[in-house]
Amino acid sequence: MTDMKVRVRAQSENATKTVINARNFRFVIDEPAELGGTNDGPNPVEYVLGAFAGCLNVMAHLIAKEMDFELRGVKIDVSGILNPARLFGQSFEERAGFKEISVMIKADTDADEATLEKWMQAIEDRCPVSDNLQHPTPVKIAVKATVPQL
């Protein structure tokens, strides 16, 4: 298979609220009031955990089909621990992002434990979001001022 390019475009509405365009879809990101925001949507780290759950659901069904067992549905609970000290510039001792992420997948299925163990390992190995969270990814950030510099 060939490489795919995935792209989104974002625009700030205020200091914490961002509108994202992805193909013909649009979604809103904001911070809750207690983190200084206008609370018009989930915050960035909630979207990361949600994206992880969404990716696990796709993989869960795809791999159950390959393994030929019936999966009637999944409920997924995802949580992560982070310390906002670095974000707010108050301390640089800890990392900025999640220090750990925990996932519980509740599967509506009659498959046995050994099958589910094998299934889970394949899900984890082949899920793109799982990979990007667990392994380093090169990121390039460029900045340009839209007002011409003198």
Place this chain on the structure above:
Amino acid sequence: MTDMKVRVRAQSENATKTVINARNFRFVIDEPAELGGTNDGPNPVEYVLGAFAGCLNVMAHLIAKEMDFELRGVKIDVSGILNPARLFGQSFEERAGFKEISVMIKADTDADEATLEKWMQAIEDRCPVSDNLQHPTPVKIAVKATVPQL
């Protein structure tokens, strides 16, 4: 500052569509038809890139304020390259997720280039999503069948 726990709960609606609950918010994740989905929302990797843009916006404004320059707004373009071969189980040569991510931040500001360079470095260092993409994060996944095992 003390650790925060961030949590979302997800439920599959079908093999590709997931409904996410984060506090009082709800959002829908799906895959486009060409990836076998029902196309009712952005897909997981689009949410990851969008979350990254949303996080960069928050950091951009927070740090501009600390550095005492006026930031009237930002537009952020985020793209990533991935090969879906591993996801579909067709080849295990490449990683499952994004191999690289590129960001362009267009800042509406009169700040000079040296200021923007320093600003960008602080954004990148203190943005939680940037950290979780660029550095490894421990992930624990547990599975439970909701139907009692015999």
